[in-house]
Amino acid sequence: MHLFAGIDVGQSATKVALADEEGVLLARASGPAGDELGLGAASTRLRDAVESTLAAAVKRAGLPASARFTSLVVGISGFDRELQGRRPRIHARHLRYTHDAEIALAGAHAGAPGIVAIAGTGSVVRALARGGSEVRIGGHGYLFGDEGSAFGLARDSLRAAVLARDERRASGLLAALERHFGCTAAECVRGFYSGTIARAKLAGFAPALLAEAQRGERTARAIVHAHALALAAQIRAAARLARMRSPEVALLGGLAANATFERALRSALRGALPGARYRRPIYDAALGALLLAFTQAGITLREIAER
Amino acid sequence: MHLFAGIDVGQSATKVALADEEGVLLARASGPAGDELGLGAASTRLRDAVESTLAAAVKRAGLPASARFTSLVVGISGFDRELQGRRPRIHARHLRYTHDAEIALAGAHAGAPGIVAIAGTGSVVRALARGGSEVRIGGHGYLFGDEGSAFGLARDSLRAAVLARDERRASGLLAALERHFGCTAAECVRGFYSGTIARAKLAGFAPALLAEAQRGERTARAIVHAHALALAAQIRAAARLARMRSPEVALLGGLAANATFERALRSALRGALPGARYRRPIYDAALGALLLAFTQAGITLREIAER
Structure with a gap:
């Protein structure tokens, strides 16, 4: 079975969504926060959060701990082009780290064109245009x-x-x-x-x-x-x-x-x-990351199905 | 001879003005910066700057290093009600530390009522009202x-x-x-x-x-x-x-x-x-501090005279 996962690493929690190659959701799991802004290169906060939450989801899905992923996307709060601390140990053919706003955008409109305005402690606006290009305004x-x-x-x-x-x-x-x-x-x-x-x-x-x-x-x-x-x-x-x-x-x-x-x-x-x-968001950010994981592997998923 | 001094501790230099009890300027001296914002309780930056610049002025005035002061006022950039680091060792009957805006105000209008708007890296507005009360706006x-x-x-x-x-x-x-x-x-x-x-x-x-x-x-x-x-x-x-x-x-x-x-x-x-x-400022901040040193000792000085 080909495995796909989306991970949303936030300032208050980390969320994982696992699916098979048909886009059927196998498990979800939630763990500790993993953002690393200002923590330095030795920080294991992200690694620990991602590894433990992913392991919990794998276990909940009834899969062996040694399960390997076809494609995995991790969206991280405060991510700015590179990881701040230690890299999580993940076995995945396709693996990408990105900003949490990108996975939120993908989730909110289920990968279709649209705009998200994220207004939390900070703020940023992102749009996905027809044709797939992205626009970011603000977030400074x-x-x-x-x-x-x-x-x-x-x-x-x-x-x-x-x-x-x-x-x-x-x-x-x-x-x-x-x-x-x-x-x-x-x-x-x-x-x-x-x-x-x-x-x-x-x-x-x-x-x-x-x-x-x-x-x-x-x-x-x-x-x-x-x-x-x-x-x-x-x-x-x-x-x-x-x-x-x-x-x-x-x-x-x-x-x-x-x-x-x-x-x-x-x-x-x-x-x-x-x-x-x-519109209310169709999917949350973890499911947005999961959609992006399919896209990354060349698969266009119409929807995520509950098992 | 009764000695009076005003000290202006800034972010780029420390300036000292010495005068006798008649308000005749005996010497001026300039030394290193001494502001201590964020340096902690062990910092000697202020103490070193004040002591060395004061010693230079004392020497330039032809006075012995053991000279004692009747009254002395020190205005410090970023001062907020208490010293941040080590206390300078100064022998003075009357001694007061204050915000640099207070001495700038006293200098600009030679102790008379008026307003200063200090626009440097930061900004603050201060007014001295008739009757001696002070007003501060901004500076946050x-x-x-x-x-x-x-x-x-x-x-x-x-x-x-x-x-x-x-x-x-x-x-x-x-x-x-x-x-x-x-x-x-x-x-x-x-x-x-x-x-x-x-x-x-x-x-x-x-x-x-x-x-x-x-x-x-x-x-x-x-x-x-x-x-x-x-x-x-x-x-x-x-x-x-x-x-x-x-x-x-x-x-x-x-x-x-x-x-x-x-x-x-x-x-x-x-x-x-x-x-x-x-109006252009009548006196600079070090002379403003000197005027305040006289006021502090109960003496109203009309003007500062060059020797």
Whole structure:
């Protein structure tokens, strides 16, 4: 039996999907996070996560531990052209590592042309054009990008809050921030620079900001509006480059799952790209990686079937 | 003889000014940088810089090395309420460490009420109100502040440049950035995150950006305009809090010395605060610290006299 696998290595979990050559799903498994940004060349975080989760899936499928793969694709959060740490030991004829956004895109539209806007802690927009070419807009991280991301929203909130405090203006946003973190805005700023408040923790303020915006707090509304516009502009740019007038658009990531932000983004996108059609993702990113594993072996899979 | 001293500890040099009790300048000296941000409690960078530069000034004034001070004020770049490293060994009846913006403010207006906008790698606005109270607006660093600073300009340039490249738009700014750093915008982004391009080096792009703006490049003009407006708004807020309708405003720092940026800022400030009057700083920051040393000892000095 020819074996295929897709692996989604995220910042909170690693997910594996195994299938036979007919595209019948044999097993799925979930394991620890494996992203390696900043961990250095000796890190085994990715290797351990991939090997253990893959082994669990192989076992669950009733296969021997020595099973070899025909084709395997691994999508990694934060992947930038090469692995950061130790290479997982995988026996596969075809093996490729890629960015997690590529597998998310492949999954969301089941390999068909379309656009994904991934709005989580960070953000990025990707489009798959007819003909197979890919477009990426944004995704330049916490200082040069993150439009329409939880970190971007939280960063601009803190920025506005410290200015409000400097100017001695009453600010519902400032109060919400100090309540959320249990420190003054100035202490939050210091905490961030000194490393006691990590980026993910700062990004964790986004839901509270969105609640403030929902309640009508003016600065919060302005920040949410600006980020929705920026992300909508990136989606429009992706559609233009991929030559799609009425693309299917899937919104992915934790921030996109927030009803207030999704509403703001849809509203911004109605203005920016009236022809866009929303859809829920057809498959998740691990299944997207699995689809890409078939493509990589020269097989076009129409759908993934449950056993 | 009673001795007074002011010390300006900067990111590129340490400057000392010594005076007798009449406010007659006895000596000035310059030594190595002494800011300690992120260097930890064992750092002797500040101590070494202060002690050696002070000793040089004492010697130049023809005083014995054992000379003791009546009052001494040290302004330190990046100072945030407490010393980061080892405490300099100084014999002084009155001794105070403070932020470098406070001594710059005291120097610029010779201790009189007024406003300084310090626009260097970072930025901050400070006002001294009638009655002696101080106002600070901004100065929240590279992620939550830096409006109208070299880093802020460079950050927004890189942000715009990577988006232009993603969207495959021709961009004079993108070309200028890649020319300046000798790498693609994407490589610059990676270089910044990985630490091979330090913040000061990124900020070093600001003059090239201002030259692009001067030449009429649209995105460059928009970035300069937005930063000038933001800094002008902070100056207006400082004037409002200090209850000054037509304050004296001094523009300090490397970016403020750029003719293109100064023109943009003055234009923005004409709209924001029509009554503002510009002045060149009367004294530099070391002499500002010296004035504060007199104030600290209960002496109001009208002016500092050359010997």
